[in-house]
Amino acid sequence: xxxxxxxxxxxxxxxxxxxxxxxxxxxxxxxxxxxxxxxxxxxxxxxxxxxxxxxxxxxxxxxxxxxxxxxxxxxxxxxxxxxxxxxxxxxxxxxxxxxxxxxxxxxxxxxxxxxxxxxxxxxxxxxxxxxxxxxxxxxxxxxxxxxxxxxxxxxxxxxxxxxxxxxxxxxxxxxxxxxxxxxxxxxxxxxxxxxxxxxxxxxxxxxxxxxxxxxxxxxxxxxxxxxxxxxxxxxxxxxxxxxxxxxxxxxxxxxxxxxxxxxxxxxxxxxxxxxxxxxxxxxxxxxxxxxxxxxxxxxxxxxxxxxxxxxxxxxxxxxxxxxxx
Amino acid sequence: xxxxxxxxxxxxxxxxxxxxxxxxxxxxxxxxxxxxxxxxxxxxxxxxxxxxxxxxxxxxxxxxxxxxxxxxxxxxxxxxxxxxxxxxxxxxxxxxxxxxxxxxxxxxxxxxxxxxxxxxxxxxxxxxxxxxxxxxxxxxxxxxxxxxxxxxxxxxxxxxxxxxxxxxxxxxxxxxxxxxxxxxxxxxxxxxxxxxxxxxxxxxxxxxxxxxxxxxxxxxxxxxxxxxxxxxxxxxxxxxxxxxxxxxxxxxxxxxxxxxxxxxxxxxxxxxxxxxxxxxxxxxxxxxxxxxxxxxxxxxxxxxxxxxxxxxxxxxxx
Amino acid sequence: xxxxxxxxxxxxxxxxxxxxxxxxxxxxxxxxxxxxxxxxxxxxxxxxxxxxxxxxxxxxxxxxxxxxxxxxxxxxxxxxxxxxxxxxxxxxxxxxxxxxxxxxxxxxxxxxxxxxxxxxxxxxxxxxxxxxxxxxxxxxxxxxxxxxxxxxxxxxxxxxxxxxxxxxxxxxxxxxxxxxxxxxxxxxxxxxxxxxxxxxxxxxxxxxxxxxxxxxxxxxxxxxxxxxxxxxxxxxxxxxxxxxxxxxxxxxxxxxxxxxxxxxxxxxxxxxxxxxxxxxxxxxxxxxxxxxxxxxxxxxxxxxxxxxxxxxxx
Numbered sequence: 001x002x003x004x005x006x007x008x009x010x011x012x013x014x015x016x017x018x019x020x021x022x023x024x025x026x027x028x029x030x031x032x033x034x035x036x037x038x039x040x041x042x043x044x045x046x047x048x049x050x051x052x053x054x055x056x057x058x059x060x061x062x063x064x065x066x067x068x069x070x071x072x073x074x075x076x077x078x079x080x081x082x083x084x085x086x087x088x089x090x091x092x093x094x095x096x097x098x099x100x101x102x103x104x105x106x107x108x109x110x111x112x113x114x115x116x117x118x119x120x121x122x123x124x125x126x127x128x129x130x131x132x133x134x135x136x137x138x139x140x141x142x143x144x145x146x147x148x149x150x151x152x153x154x155x156x157x158x159x160x161x162x163x164x165x166x167x168x169x170x171x172x173x174x175x176x177x178x179x180x181x182x183x184x185x186x187x188x189x190x191x192x193x194x195x196x197x198x199x200x201x202x203x204x205x206x207x208x209x210x211x212x213x214x215x216x217x218x219x220x221x222x223x224x225x226x227x228x229x230x231x232x233x234x235x236x237x238x239x240x241x242x243x244x245x246x247x248x249x250x251x252x253x254x255x256x257x258x259x260x261x262x263x264x265x266x267x268x269x270x271x272x273x274x275x276x277x278x279x280x281x282x283x284x285x286x287x288x289x290x291x292x293x294x295x296x297x298x299x300x301x302x303x304x305x306x307x308x309x310x311x312x313x314x315x316x317x318x319x320x321x322x323x324x325x
Numbered sequence: 326x327x328x329x330x331x332x333x334x335x336x337x338x339x340x341x342x343x344x345x346x347x348x349x350x351x352x353x354x355x356x357x358x359x360x361x362x363x364x365x366x367x368x369x370x371x372x373x374x375x376x377x378x379x380x381x382x383x384x385x386x387x388x389x390x391x392x393x394x395x396x397x398x399x400x401x402x403x404x405x406x407x408x409x410x411x412x413x414x415x416x417x418x419x420x421x422x423x424x425x426x427x428x429x430x431x432x433x434x435x436x437x438x439x440x441x442x443x444x445x446x447x448x449x450x451x452x453x454x455x456x457x458x459x460x461x462x463x464x465x466x467x468x469x470x471x472x473x474x475x476x477x478x479x480x481x482x483x484x485x486x487x488x489x490x491x492x493x494x495x496x497x498x499x500x501x502x503x504x505x506x507x508x509x510x511x512x513x514x515x516x517x518x519x520x521x522x523x524x525x526x527x528x529x530x531x532x533x534x535x536x537x538x539x540x541x542x543x544x545x546x547x548x549x550x551x552x553x554x555x556x557x558x559x560x561x562x563x564x565x566x567x568x569x570x571x572x573x574x575x576x577x578x579x580x581x582x583x584x585x586x587x588x589x590x591x592x593x594x595x596x597x598x599x600x601x602x603x604x605x606x607x608x609x610x611x612x613x614x615x616x617x618x619x620x621x622x623x624x625x626x627x628x629x630x631x632x633x634x635x636x637x638x639x640x641x642x643x
Numbered sequence: 644x645x646x647x648x649x650x651x652x653x654x655x656x657x658x659x660x661x662x663x664x665x666x667x668x669x670x671x672x673x674x675x676x677x678x679x680x681x682x683x684x685x686x687x688x689x690x691x692x693x694x695x696x697x698x699x700x701x702x703x704x705x706x707x708x709x710x711x712x713x714x715x716x717x718x719x720x721x722x723x724x725x726x727x728x729x730x731x732x733x734x735x736x737x738x739x740x741x742x743x744x745x746x747x748x749x750x751x752x753x754x755x756x757x758x759x760x761x762x763x764x765x766x767x768x769x770x771x772x773x774x775x776x777x778x779x780x781x782x783x784x785x786x787x788x789x790x791x792x793x794x795x796x797x798x799x800x801x802x803x804x805x806x807x808x809x810x811x812x813x814x815x816x817x818x819x820x821x822x823x824x825x826x827x828x829x830x831x832x833x834x835x836x837x838x839x840x841x842x843x844x845x846x847x848x849x850x851x852x853x854x855x856x857x858x859x860x861x862x863x864x865x866x867x868x869x870x871x872x873x874x875x876x877x878x879x880x881x882x883x884x885x886x887x888x889x890x891x892x893x894x895x896x897x898x899x900x901x902x903x904x905x906x907x908x909x910x911x912x913x914x915x916x917x918x919x920x921x922x923x924x925x926x927x928x929x930x931x932x933x934x935x936x937x938x939x940x941x942x943x944x945x946x947x948x949x950x951x952x953x954x955x956x957x
Contacts, residue, residue, distance in 0.1 A: 267795075
């Protein structure tokens with residue numbers, strides 16, 4: 001199949017799924033106890049402003065019209081005003097989005113590569129000490145409770161040894177210092193990012209490694225590996241050129257399937273490290289009953305997950321010729 | 326001129342249930358340019374023999390004794406690095422499940438060229454590709470499909486590609502393990518003639534493994550019949566077909582229908598193949614053999630020489 | 644050793660096996676399970692946690708101050724380290740940490756097993772119906788499954804709790820179950836599809852057995868082992884989601900769970916001063932997850948013979 005048609009088909013599917021999510025969220029919002037107006041309008045607003053907002057969101061209209069308003073507002077990027085920030089929600093979350101994406105994608109990509117690499121090594125030495133230790137480490141990484149790991153990281157590396165900052169994404173003194181160059185600022189962000197990155201990395205690394213290991217063990221039983229052996233190829237060539245690329249395909253699939261699970265972890269990590277991303281914003285909004293912010297963050301996260309799924313699908317199609325052609 | 330001499334080969338597998346004696350005392354000699362066929366039912370050890378020749382047995386297998394002498398060198402004592410030089414350059418293989426013998430994520434021509442580039446230090450990428458093109462025309466594959474992936478090929482095309490790959494380094498010996506089993510009869514016939522053509526043309530020795538005695542009869546000069554891990558009868562094609570002596574061979578030939586219906590007198594088998602974990606002490610066929618007597622199940626049979634080229638493992642064949 | 648004995652029982656005299664085929668099958672499976680070190684470690688760990696959960700019923704009987712939620716040591720009003728009175732120390736208002744830990748085991752088992760059970764029942768039924776019915780029913784159910792699969796469960800529960808207010812523990816269990824069935828149903832569907840091709844299902848159809856009966860009498864017994872396997876994996880994910888929810892402060896305020904203990908140590912600012920309080924709940928969650936994972940892996944070997952080491956030759 002043409003790759004373009006494949007992407008188009010997936011895009012249409014994603015649009016449908018997103019539309020359903022949008023509608024379900026709307027219904028839940030109106031089914032839930034309490035007055036929609038008090039949920040969407042900040043009680044500290046002046047009456048005129050409140051009136052204007054109610055008009056804009058269509059909250060004084062019949063339900064079906066409210067739905068139309070809701071869709072219209074959504075597609076024009078109008079999600080209402082955050083109670084806490086007093087700013088349009090759209091501006092708030094758009095601001096947070098890059099922070100989440102940077103942290104999240106770096107962690108996933110890094111852990112996928114490292115996981116695949118060590119999974120390959122472990123399966124190659126199956127039953128030997130190397131395998132036992134690598135697998136044991138992966139098992140621990142895979143099953144450790146993420147928020148707890150995050151707390152431990154802070155406790156050990158930020159508090160006890162003091163290598164890294166306790167939380168946040170930037171140090172104000174660096175960013176307000178007019179003489180600090182771009183490079184300096186970037187280093188500061190990286191310095192803040194290492195602990196949350198390490199946390200997310202650990203969790204994903206373990207599961208990718210375990211998948212790679214068992215997939216590699218399956219692949220090594222395939223006939224084409226026997227062919228490669230019979231061809232007199234070097235063991236390293238067999239491992240790296242014939243077995244590993246095939247074995248890595250299920251890992252790519254699992255990256256896609258576990259994205260939803262990963263984003264849970266992302267939100268937890270952001271919250272513990274006060275990393276200003278959308279996940280933390282969602283948790284924060286829910287704690288403060290900031291409904292407009294909560295709903296908008298949730299929808300944005302849904303979009304991110306769906307698009308990331310698409311990226312993984314395309315990557316898979318690129319890696320596996322059986323799908324591409 | 327002897328190319329390959331196998332003497333008293335014994336191979337076993339460690340399994341959960343015990344040690345399986347899959348191949349027991351197999352000996353044969355193969356001359357350059359000749360073809361030898363092994364027939365037998367599944368589990369008779371014929372594939373194990375083929376794999377042992379290339380030392381490609383799975384990890385739980387062990388070669389307990391015997392020797393495999395190829396071009397004057399003992400294969401069983403050869404270090405891995407040297408063995409890699411022999412594989413494919415000297416002995417190539419056409420696999421049982423050709424459907425899966427090609428790696429799905431590499432292009433067919435790259436996979437064939439890989440064999441050439443590995444074994445010929447003088448080959449360049451371009452010259453290897455030129456050779457692949459020649460090989461494609463040799464096995465009647467269209468050259469414009471070279472850059473395809475295996476899943477784009479039909480079953481017959483994959484099998485041809487696998488044959489082309491086996492020929493890539495002009496080996497002295499090709500081991501073909503059920504190369505036509507998964508194919509329909511017409512394609513099977515085309516593949517067999519392709520194999521015969523290149524074998525004669527390039528003067529390659531061939532070991533052909535199949536459960537189908539008709540196919541073996543079509544391709545091979547010599548025939549070995551395997552039963553329960555043993556070579557029960559071995560000889561020239563005509564000797565085995567015209568004058569079979571072992572009861573198992575007779576039964577096997579009788580069950581195979583010829584077009585004129587002459588031999589259509591199938592002999593029903595009773596009993597089952599023996600348990601190879603703890604094989605019976607005597608003849609392994611005696612449970613199912615119409616000729617068996619008390620001695621058969623107790624004494625170990627020895628090869629009886631019927632002619633210098635024809636032998637059988639039976640007490641009753643003289 | 645046990646292995647040999649049970650194998651003997653299974654192969655040997657055969658009387659027991661003949662009269663009760665279930666027992667024979669169980670012993671055979673058990674011997675495979677028992678051979679895997681991972682499975683044995685998992686089982687032992689689980690037993691320890693089960694004992695902890697059991698003990699949690701007794702601690703308040705010793706002294707009311709050992710009640711995990713309401714018990715406060717009258718002499719202590721802040722967090723103290725381990726002592727003879729409180730083996731693992733006390734939390735910020737003088738409650739015993741060990742008691743909370745024991746109660747947490749009970750909650751974890753309760754949440755994990757009930758949520759997993761519900762999602763497995765749901766997933767198995769939906770998977771069987773989708774696979775058996777095929778066509779439009781299959782497409783619709785599987786699209787629904789896809790849709791739910793891409794939803795991050797934790798965040799969905801969060802947004803629901805923002806809309807519907809504080810959730811109690813059973814609502815949380817129910818929500819986890821509702822969002823964790825798609826993975827199971829996909830596997831069961833695939834299994835059902837292959838079973839549908841088998842002669843005995845064809846035969847049942849031809850003889851006019853009702854669809855309902857075919858699904859529940861003929862297909863279900865064949866997919867149940869797989870469901871059971873997935874249940875162990877679902878238990879883990881349910882426990883993690885509940886713990887994470889409690890950690891973020893959205894747990895049931897009427898229960899003490901490990902996640903909630905972590906939330907307390909974190910939010911009351913004790914995490915740098917009180918390792919005796921920070922470490923135990925995290926270790927417990929991680930170990931319980933690990934033990935269910937190991938159990939699942941070992942069961943996988945029993946259920947999928949392909950995974951057993953050193954198979955037969957062809």
